[in-house]
Amino acid sequence: MDWPYQKKDECLTETSSSHYQVLRVAVTATDKEIKVAYRKAARKAHPDHGGDAAAFRRVTAAYETLIDPKRRSAYDRSYAAGKAGNGSDEGAPGPHFDAPAAGSHASATVHRPNAPRNTAGDAPVYVPPYDPAAFEAAGAVPLIPLSQASQQVHGIPRKRGIFGADARIQREMRTVQLISRQVLPAIPAARLINGLQSPADNSHIDHALLSGYRLALIGSMLLPKGAYAWDGQTLNHGGRSIAPPQLAHVVRAMQDIFPELNVTGWTVIHSPDGNLHEPVIDRHRRSAGGHDTIQVVNAAGLVRGLKQFLSSGPAPNTVNVPVLARLLRGMH
Known part of the structure; x- marks a missing residue:
């Protein structure tokens, strides 16, 4: 592809780049091409x-x-006039994301000028915000009502199939109760969605x-x-091997959907x-085929791990309304 305004190997931090240059697509790009380019760029820049x-x-x-026809049309007009940069619409604040990489000492606490401390224990901040005046001025409605977005638990384990349904519901309800009692109070912005259909196949995602x-x-x-030994693929106990639910392909599919x-x-x-604290799960002789993103x-261990994972991420007190809305649409 020809890049008349930006070299192919030029860094995306160039502030004068247009939206098309940032995503590295032609001005005639289709919605599909824009989505593909966004996923690739988002993975690299996150x-x-x-x-x-x-x-x-x-x-x-x-x-x-x-990706928005009206906003793109307005942007194209300014782009053609040579006035377009990479910022948001005139007068509108840019995306709120402003966090260090996970793993840094500052990742769980984000400080911005004239803004409150941003920690996992803070009150939820909705992005985009629920501003009735802004919605009315734009002639728009929120993706989901505030009353729904403010709920921490959505849905319940659903009866699927005939055989073993009661046992499945029992163990899933244990997980719902565990997370509701020990994780959600510590992270007010956390949202638990139960009963999703897997985007990778016809199976389900419990939570x-x-x-x-x-x-x-x-x-x-x-x-x-x-005491069980987890080798990255199976749980081994008393000479018996047990394969846990296969989640790696579902994680990959969801990562593609939400880059x-x-x-x-x-x-x-x-x-x-x-x-x-029972059963005891020991990591033992982790195999080369083990998947690092599956615990x-x-x-x-779940309570401890989830608290650490969620609270150490960027802007952990944020409720990402578009993502939440898309997840809720997958509920049964």
């Missing part, structure tokens, strides 16, 4: 994957403008937990007490007597 927060803001602003720009997909199992998020998979193993843990 701070959670070693990218730059400023570059990610430009990628997001470019996509939000070019999805969203907070800020991180998403955890969670499956549940119920096994006898004891702006960091998506991981978790399988929680409940014990029959409700002891959160197999007991109930106590």
